[in-house]
Amino acid sequence: MMVSLILAAVSVVLPSEPTETERFAADELRHWVKEISGEDWTLGGAGTPRVFVGRACAEDVFPNDVAALEGGFGYALRRGKSGDCYLFGATPKGTLNAVYGFLRDRCGVRWLDCTEAGTLVPAKPTLAVREGVTRDAPFTRTRDADVNPEE
Numbered sequence: 001m002m003v004s005l006i007l008a009a010v011s012v013v014l015p016s017e018p019t020e021t022e023r024f025a026a027d028e029l030r031h032w033v034k035e036i037s038g039e040d041w042t043l044g045g046a047g048t049p050r051v052f053v054g055r056a057c058a059e060d061v062f063p064n065d066v067a068a069l070e071g072g073f074g075y076a077l078r079r080g081k082s083g084d085c086y087l088f089g090a091t092p093k094g095t096l097n098a099v100y101g102f103l104r105d106r107c108g109v110r111w112l113d114c115t116e117a118g119t120l121v122p123a124k125p126t127l128a129v130r131e132g133v134t135r136d137a138p139f140t141r142t143r144d145a146d147v148n149p150e151e
Contacts, residue, residue, distance in 0.1 A: 015055070
């Protein structure tokens with residue numbers, strides 16, 4: 001089942017004590033949504049639906065997903081019963097991967113290279129968000145040559 005997520009009415013929610021990487025993930029989400037739609041998603045506002053970003057936001061709602069992602073930089077994109085979306089990983093880097101996965105798979109953003117000309121951003125007033133779960137984990141412990149595996 002597809003559900004439309006009206007871009008103008010969304011609030012981004014972080015854990016009460018987010019990591020620097022989780023803050024960056026929320027900022028990236030808000031930046032690219034603005035590029036897509038021209039709309040500013042509020043951070044911590046009262047808008048509905050909400051998009052929860054980070055492990056601590058999802059631990060009580062989706063504990064099996066958090067446990068399955070433990071030990072790596074994989075991520076999950078989930079919709080809660082209330083219609084809220086959850087973007088999270090077991091690690092902060094996994095949460096950042098969740099945001100980029102959402103932007104790529106749900107919003108259609110493409111980063112072909114690291115230049116402005118190599119970034120494709122579609123113009124969309126709404127997003128179609130599927131019910132259910134998307135869970136992705138790299139075959140290796142990391143997706144990149146990250147020198148800071150703690151994040």
